[in-house]
Amino acid sequence: MTRLSELELPIVPFRGRLLQARAIVTPFSHTRITLRGDLLQLAMSSIDACQESFTEQITEHVCGWLRSHARRAFCEDVEIQKARHGFTYQSISIKDTRSRWGSCSARNNLNFNWRLIMAPDDVLSYVVTHETAHLSHLDHSENFWKLVAERCPGYLHQKNWLRKNGASLMNWNFVIQTAR
Ligand SMILES: [Zn+2]
Numbered sequence: 001m002t003r004l005s006e007l008e009l010p011i012v013p014f015r016g017r018l019l020q021a022r023a024i025v026t027p028f029s030h031t032r033i034t035l036r037g038d039l040l041q042l043a044m045s046s047i048d049a050c051q052e053s054f055t056e057q058i059t060e061h062v063c064g065w066l067r068s069h070a071r072r073a074f075c076e077d078v079e080i081q082k083a084r085h086g087f088t089y090q091s092i093s094i095k096d097t098r099s100r101w102g103s104c105s106a107r108n109n110l111n112f113n114w115r116l117i118m119a120p121d122d123v124l125s126y127v128v129t130h131e132t133a134h135l136s137h138l139d140h141s142e143n144f145w146k147l148v149a150e151r152c153p154g155y156l157h158q159k160n161w162l163r164k165n166g167a168s169l170m171n172w173n174f175v176i177q178t179a180r
Pocket residue numbers: 130134139140
């Protein structure tokens with residue numbers, strides 16, 4: 001069986017930074033993740049660490065951590081922009097899709113891709129601006145882009161960032177190489 005000490009954990013992109021991930025085994029009954037500086041530390045429960053599938057456990061914990069941060073970041077940003085621009089919406093959902101960053105339904109439900117938590121905050125915020133502008137214009141008309149530009153001046157910068165780096169975020173996987 002591969003031991004935890006032999007594991008090389010992948011780098012985790014997070015809010016435009018690169019985090020070094022590390023796993024240690026603890027006597028606790030729950031696995032906890034803490035972020036200190038650029039070190040993402042998984043304090044694994046001995047139960048999780050003993051499982052044959054513990055690399056999958058690590059992956060699940062890291063991806064769960066990213067998704068919960070994504071949820072919090074999107075909810076916060078939507079609320080800030082709502083207070084600033086005064087729109088109303090129905091709900092926020094965090095999705096796992098490899099095809100889109102976000103969407104807004106005719107029923108005012110907002111959907112966002114959790115992978116945006118890996119991008120810089122201003123890029124995540126641009127996607128919020130984009131989708132919440134669809135609450136007023138359900139198309140990509142001139143008026144839609146005018147509203148986006150009003151609410152997020154200089155948005156072309158974030159749009160270009162996504163064009164350049166989007167594919168690598170969409171394809172990112174937390175793959176653990178086990179030593180032999
Ligand atoms: Zn759109």
